[in-house]
Amino acid sequence: MFTTFVFTIGIGLIVLYLGLVFPTLEQKWRLYAHRSQLPPGPRVIKTGIRKPWLWFRELNQEFGDVVYLQLGPTPTIVLGSAQAAWDLLEKRGSTYSSRPRFIMGGELLSGGMRGLMAPYSPYWRRWRKLLHSGFMQRQSESYRPIQSLESTVLMHDLMRDASGFRTHLERYAASVIVTVTYGRRVEDVRTDAVVQRNAESMDRLTSVNIPGKFAVERFPALKYVPSIFAPWKAKVLEQRGRDIQFYTELMDEVRDKLSRGALNDCFAKHLLQEQSSLGMSDLEIAYTAGTPFGAGVETSAGSLASFILACVKFGKEFIPQAQRELDRVVGNERLPTFEDLPALEYVAAIASETLRWRPVAVLGGTPHASTADDVYNGMFIPKGSTVIAPLWSIHLNEADFPDPHHFKPERFLENRAYPGTFGHSAFGWGRRICPGMHLGSASVAINIARILWAFDVAPARDGEGRNIEVDIFAYSDGFNSTPLPFPCSITPRSSRHAEVVQKEYEAAVKQLKA
Numbered sequence: 001m002f003t004t005f006v007f008t009i010g011i012g013l014i015v016l017y018l019g020l021v022f023p024t025l026e027q028k029w030r031l032y033a034h035r036s037q038l039p040p041g042p043r044v045i046k047t048g049i050r051k052p053w054l055w056f057r058e059l060n061q062e063f064g065d066v067v068y069l070q071l072g073p074t075p076t077i078v079l080g081s082a083q084a085a086w087d088l089l090e091k092r093g094s095t096y097s098s099r100p101r102f103i104m105g106g107e108l109l110s111g112g113m114r115g116l117m118a119p120y121s122p123y124w125r126r127w128r129k130l131l132h133s134g135f136m137q138r139q140s141e142s143y144r145p146i147q148s149l150e151s152t153v154l155m156h157d158l159m160r161d162a163s164g165f166r167t168h169l170e171r172y173a174a175s176v177i178v179t180v181t182y183g184r185r186v187e188d189v190r191t192d193a194v195v196q197r198n199a200e201s202m203d204r205l206t207s208v209n210i211p212g213k214f215a216v217e218r219f220p221a222l223k224y225v226p227s228i229f230a231p232w233k234a235k236v237l238e239q240r241g242r243d244i245q246f247y248t249e250l251m252d253e254v255r256d257k258l259s260r261g262a263l264n265d266c267f268a269k270h271l272l273q274e275q276s277s278l279g280m281s282d283l284e285i286a287y288t289a290g291t292p293f294g295a296g297v298e299t300s301a302g303s304l305a306s307f308i309l310a311c312v313k314f315g316k317e318f319i320p321q322a323q324r325e326l327d328r329v330v331g332n333e334r335l336p337t338f339e340d341l342p343a344l345e346y347v348a349a350i351a352s353e354t355l356r357w358r359p360v361a362v363l364g365g366t367p368h369a370s371t372a373d374d375v376y377n378g379m380f381i382p383k384g385s386t387v388i389a390p391l392w393s394i395h396l397n398e399a400d401f402p403d404p405h406h407f408k409p410e411r412f413l414e415n416r417a418y419p420g421t422f423g424h425s426a427f428g429w430g431r432r433i434c435p436g437m438h439l440g441s442a443s444v445a446i447n448i449a450r451i452l453w454a455f456d457v458a459p460a461r462d463g464e465g466r467n468i469e470v471d472i473f474a475y476s477d478g479f480n481s482t483p484l485p486f487p488c489s490i491t492p493r494s495s496r497h498a499e500v501v502q503k504e505y506e507a508a509v510k511q512l513k514a
């Protein structure tokens with residue numbers, strides 16, 4: 001009996017040891033064999049930095065468009081130009097569309113249910129298909145009435161309480177996403193239960209998704225240590241229970257409304273209709289419905305906050321021209337509409353420059369991972385590399401965007417050579433490109449058009465009437481980077497513009513309550 005016990009423990013330890021060591025040795029051997037072909041990179045790896053994209057840009061400036069880093073056991077490639085990102089992530093999408101393992105955040109906390117972190121796999125393909133059908137261009141156009149009504153509310157919020165502009169942008173973005181997803185509005189972003197519980201769930205995710213914090217990310221076999229011996233694992237599994245409860249309750253509400261015939265058309269309804277044909281479980285559906293909130297609120301609101309910052313710093317250079325265009329195309333009897341946008345060429349250039357100038361997904365979104373060895377411009381990129389395409393490097397690359405920190409919409413009116421169709425890379429690349437880009441870019445464009453139509457946005461003044469300077473580099477740390485609070489002045493352009501905002505707001509409220 002005792003011998004069997006010792007034997008079992010011994011075998012267990014050997015398996016654990018091989019599990020820990022073998023993948024590392026195999027990887028090390030391949031890297032050694034190709035050492036002269038690896039892309040250039042630094043000898044010293046900086047750790048614990050709060051804004052890694054600043055370091056990545058320095059590396060791209062020093063070593064070029066393709067930089068090699070050995071981050072712990074993982075070969076990591078940092079791409080620093082639009083062309084390199086396009087060549088690999090878009091053109092060689094079959095090799096570069098997976099994700100690195102996120103053992104704490106993706107596997108233990110989310111049970112593999114968050115498609116955004118999922119490797120290229122049948123599960124990811126089903127999840128992606130659902131997002132595509134829910135947010136592709138034609139479907140996103142059907143959400144425009146919601147975006148237009150919520151944007152009218154936003155203009156009124158800005159008029160009555162300009163200093164709270166950030167909260168109003170967040171309410172707009174949250175309400176559009178929650179309405180589109182679950183068929184119900186968000187009236188107060190600070191108290192809404194769905195917003196609060198989503199924020200808690202996001203906090204749980206960000207608290208475990210910290211590179212280098214948990215040994216299990218370096219030694220994946222530790223994932224199988226029973227929770228009783230691993231308090232970190234017990235805690236993350238307990239947190240997973242809370243996420244499951246939250247997402248399931250939300251979906252149960254949707255099912256209940258559907259059975260009472262009280263559910264508007266929304267993404268969650270579409271998921272329920274597609275569920276059986278895709279063979280997805282209730283839990284998979286519940287997590288999928290949670291995706292747009294996690295990916296679409298901060299990105300939309302943060303982009304609009306950057307636009308306000310650009311107005312304060314550079315507004316004198318571009319606002320007059322935009323307002324002349326708006327006056328010519330729209331007049332002063334109504335707010336701009338989605339139908340006006342094709343005729344607002346300069347406003348469209350401002351929207352593109354906003355997404356370029358301060359990309360909210362500053363690291364280019366979640367890193368990609370390669371699934372086969374590859375050679376690019378003579379450089380060896382090993383299978384299993386984490387590939388980061390930081391938009392801070394790509395959008396601030398002087399070769400594509402001279403004087404890159406200057407906000408210049410004119411860039412998007414010139415004929416520039418740039419891979420892809422947008423002239424920027426704000427929504428990523430290839431098979432992982434942002435599925436919410438039509439909804440997100442429509443939110444950015446309509447609100448920029450309306451803010452410029454309705455308001456003068458300028459620096460705030462101090463007690464002596466002097467302009468208060470803003471810092472265009474004061475941005476948050478974290479996965480998404482958005483402007484830190486800054487002062488500004490947002491005032492109606494004229495009493496006529498204020499009357500129009502008031503009148504359209506009253507009509508919008510009636511429609512939203514109907």
Ligand code: HEM
Nearest residue numbers: 116292295296299300361365426427428429432434436440
């Ligand atoms: C201005 C707004 C937005 C910006 C700038 C933005 C940007 C991005 C970027 C850069 C990526 C990474 C793409 C890559 O890995 O190559 C991404 C991915 C993603 N975005 Fe967005 N996004 C925005 C709005 C939205 C919205 C409204 C949704 C809601 C549906 C959304 C859902 C997603 C999802 C689910 C992914 C992950 C896709 C995957 O892993 O296959 N995004 N986004």
